[in-house]
Amino acid sequence: MKILVTGGAGYIGSIATAMLLDAGYQVNVLDDLSTGHSDAVSERATFIEGSLLNKEDLDRALLGCDAVMHFASFIQVGESVTHPANYYANNLAQTLVLFNAMVRHGVKRFIFSSTAAIFGNPSYVPIDEVHPRAPINPYGWSKYMVE
Numbered sequence: 001m002k003i004l005v006t007g008g009a010g011y012i013g014s015i016a017t018a019m020l021l022d023a024g025y026q027v028n029v030l031d032d033l034s035t036g037h038s039d040a041v042s043e044r045a046t047f048i049e050g051s052l053l054n055k056e057d058l059d060r061a062l063l064g065c066d067a068v069m070h071f072a073s074f075i076q077v078g079e080s081v082t083h084p085a086n087y088y089a090n091n092l093a094q095t096l097v098l099f100n101a102m103v104r105h106g107v108k109r110f111i112f113s114s115t116a117a118i119f120g121n122p123s124y125v126p127i128d129e130v131h132p133r134a135p136i137n138p139y140g141w142s143k144y145m146v147e
Contacts, residue, residue: 002026004065005080006052006098007072007106008045009050012113016069018042031072047129052094057123058101067109070095077117080139091142118144 007013008029013036020027029136030052041047050057052072062068067070073091074080080087095112102110117140118133123128135141 001026001066002009002064004028004030004061004068005045006030006061006070007036007113008036008047010071011040013069013071014040014042021045026064028061028063030057030136035074038079041140052117052128053100055101058098062101062107063106064079065105065107067111068098068107069111069113069135070098071113073113075115075139076097077137077139080142082138084138085144087138088145091139095146114147115140115143118147 001024005013005017005027008017009031016028019026021042021044028046028048029041030048030050030103032051033049038047038049048057048061050061052058072094074087092129116127118125118135118139119131120136123132133144135144
């Protein structure tokens with residue numbers, strides 16, 4: 001099985017990539033290196049430096065893939081408050097572009113890295129799957145909208 005890891009040059013994406021490779025999966029990594037680092041990507045993965053908004057980059061990254069693990073997002077809560085449009089454009093709009101490309105390529109398996117920020121100020125802890133969603137910042141909202 002071949003898996004595309006978006007944001008695979010970031011902290012969580014690079015660890016997920018290494019674990020997938022260790023488990024015997026083939027892995028393509030797509031990252032624009034805006035916050036990630038190319039040296040974090042395992043040499044065993046196929047690395048595509050590119051953007052989710054570039055059709056050619058995305059098509060090359062999805063070629064032959066059976067699934068996508070999506071880690072590419074902006075994650076700074078404070079920055080999301082001062083520049084909310086950037087978070088909706090990156091975290092939501094780019095994910096919609098990814099979904100459309102997945103449909104073109106017939107990729108039906110998707111794993112999304114969300115955040116506890118979708119819950120806002122928790123009503124109770126530990127937070128479980130039925131906890132009400134109540135984001136309080138653009139970062140949380142952008143992730144919730146993808147869910």
